[in-house]
Amino acid sequence: MSMKELRLMKGNEAFAEAAIRAGADGYFGYPITPQSEVMEYLMAEKPHERTGMIVLQAESEVAAINMVYGGASCGKRVMTSSSSPGMSLKQEGISYIAGAELPCVILNAVRGGPGLGTIQPSQSDYFQSTKGGGHGDYRLIVLAPSSVQEMADFAPLAFDLAFKYRNPVLILSDGAIGQMMEKVELQEQRPRFTEEEIRKNTPWATMGKTPDRERNIITSLNLDSHVQEEHNIHLQAKYREIEKNETRWETIQCDDAEYILVAYGTSARLSQKAVDIARAKGIKLGLLRPITLFPFPTQPIAELANRVKGILSVEMSAGQMVEDVRLAVGDKVKVAHFGRMGGIIPSPPEIVEALESKLIGG
Amino acid sequence: MTEEILIAGFGGQGVLSMGKILAYSGVMGNKEVSWMPSYGPEMRGGTANVTVIISDERISSPILSSYDTAIILNQQSMDKFEASVKPGGILIYDPNGITRHPSRKDINIYSIDAADEAAKMGMTKVFNMIILGGFLKIKPVVQPEFIHKGLEKSLPARHHNMIPENETAIEKGKDIIKPVFLLN
Known part of the structure; x- marks a missing residue:
């Protein structure tokens, strides 16, 4: 290869x-x-x-x-x-x-x-x-x-x-x-x-019944509510396991930060530039970038909330992820949202201005 | 070193491909690069622009609102982007079709008669390479050997016979770019 x-x-x-x-x-x-x-x-x-x-x-x-x-x-x-x-x-x-x-x-x-x-x-x-x-x-x-x-x-x-x-x-x-x-x-x-490999690693797969096993059935239908609830409980346990094992995030310049931006995807790239602009102005700003949105990096955001003055969620939306940031932070520090909508990409200086008006001055 | 460049003009002028050759040359020179085009309705309006960043460090935002260098190839782009050059930065433009020339006094301004020169050379397609040459004269962000490799990488193999013409055009651009206004 x-x-x-x-x-x-x-x-x-x-x-x-x-x-x-x-x-x-x-x-x-x-x-x-x-x-x-x-x-x-x-x-x-x-x-x-x-x-x-x-x-x-x-x-x-x-x-x-x-x-x-x-x-x-x-x-x-x-x-x-x-x-x-x-x-x-x-x-x-x-x-x-x-x-x-x-x-x-x-x-x-x-x-x-x-x-x-x-x-x-x-x-x-x-x-x-x-x-x-x-x-x-x-x-x-x-x-x-x-x-x-x-x-x-x-x-x-x-x-x-x-x-x-x-x-x-x-x-x-x-x-x-x-x-x-x-x-x-x-x-x-x-x-x-x-x-x-499929037969060995995914024994549930429907690829033709062999004499050594029962028929595999793939369905999402369970007419018996008790069976359905068992299935729901199993799914929820799986999601908790995913939360435990698969939460991924990155922190950029958070060690000495007094304020934190939380942003993912394109907004995280813009926010990285905003961190540089803010630091050049003497504002100790850091960025937490969720890499997985489910599971959400609740724990690292909660820990940062113990030692920063404010958190700005930067999203190209009316404010959706900010709800998860608020759940993580509780009332420890002020959490604000900044975003543009409709396909408009905010500029990095705009993000810094929002930080100054919503958190530092606000 | 980080160089944040905007190239803006009409669709069909080779704006995006010039950006791609520059970015690929950066890759060949072991730099970090990003190439962010305008797409969708912006392009359908007849204008095309691309932001190219070449850096020794990890690139933060591929989308910018101000630039070290703006290369401006039509009047619409001049109207939109003259103000976006960072103070102390560089504006390069082809005066062909420009009715309102740049007037800022806090940036370095160069002009390059690339459209005329391409017509004289009888190869209008190398217009964008003349511009690229002019830019590289002022800002040698990538070495010539890497430009050659960048051309090889970004042009399909069936057009590799055109590489010498492109390189001639780059050299021509270096010769004909001239200052219009320089900061002390």
Whole structure:
């Protein structure tokens, strides 16, 4: 296999290439800006010639997510990608997949809403992504890349987490992360699962009954409420386990910080620059960047709240993640929100001004 | 070293590809780089711009509101971005089609007749490489050897026979860029 390669790629392309290299078996999607490069890249790359991976343009988002449901039922590494309006269409399927406890990877390149909205970058799907999205008590594991490198790295990570917990993993991106090019180091190709591996590692997969076991049934339907509640209790225990094991975050210049920004994805990149600007003005500012949005880094934020004067949640939304920041902080220090909406990207100096007016002066 | 560059002009002038060649050259020179294009409705309005950052350090925000250097290739972009050059920074523009010339007195301003020169050379397609050459003369952020590798990496193989013309255009740009207003 090839050595690690350095390339200049768009985030969407890096994710697509990394998915091939992660040993994905199938991609099912329907085009929508600003993530169409994912399928475009896969179609051009013809991964069926490289690894046997299938790439299929479905007739709709609903069809695509149900193809994922089918592929995942067979123990395959399958994925889809879309953007906000398309994600709303997929929610029924995602709820079924979560209920049936199947692994899959979903990319959402968030655009400003509600409705068809705009095609510019936004973070207004945080609630939908982290609190369920479809019906029923379920959670997705949500990864928030903030660079092209992470778009590449999170493809194999997402598949690994999905199979470890038999749970859908959502990668929450946007048009800025998807459209920009950065240097990216690609991992080596890893093989797709063999039939023997699927039978051994995912014994629940529906791939033809063998005489040594009962029939495998994949369903999210339990008409007996007691059975359904048992299943709910099991799911909740799994989510607590995920919270215990998989919470990921990064801190930047937090050691001596008097104020903290909390921001993910594109906002985290803007906020990193805001930290530099603030420090040049003598404000001791740090950044906590959640890498997983579910599970949310509640504990590290709670600990920072013990020793800072204020926390600003920076999001390209009306203020969604700020609710989780407030739950983590309680009444220890003031928590404020700053964000732009509708596809407008705030400038780093704007973030510093918001910090000064809402927390330092306020 | 961190150089934050804006390139702005019409769609079709090679704004995005010039940015890509510059960014790829940075990668070849072992720098950190980012390339952030305008996309969607902005592009459909006929203007195209790209922010390129080349740095020795991890790049914080790929999206900026002020720049060390702005390379401006049409009047709309001049109107929009002249004010975005950091004080003490650099504005490079092609006067072709410019009706209101830049007037700031707190930045260094250079002009480059790249459209005229490309027409004289009989190769309008290398317009953006003449501009790139002019920029590299003023700000040699990447070494010429890496520009060559950047061209190889960013041009499809079927266009590699065009690399010498592109390099000639870069050299031409270095020759013809001229100061309009310089800070002391």
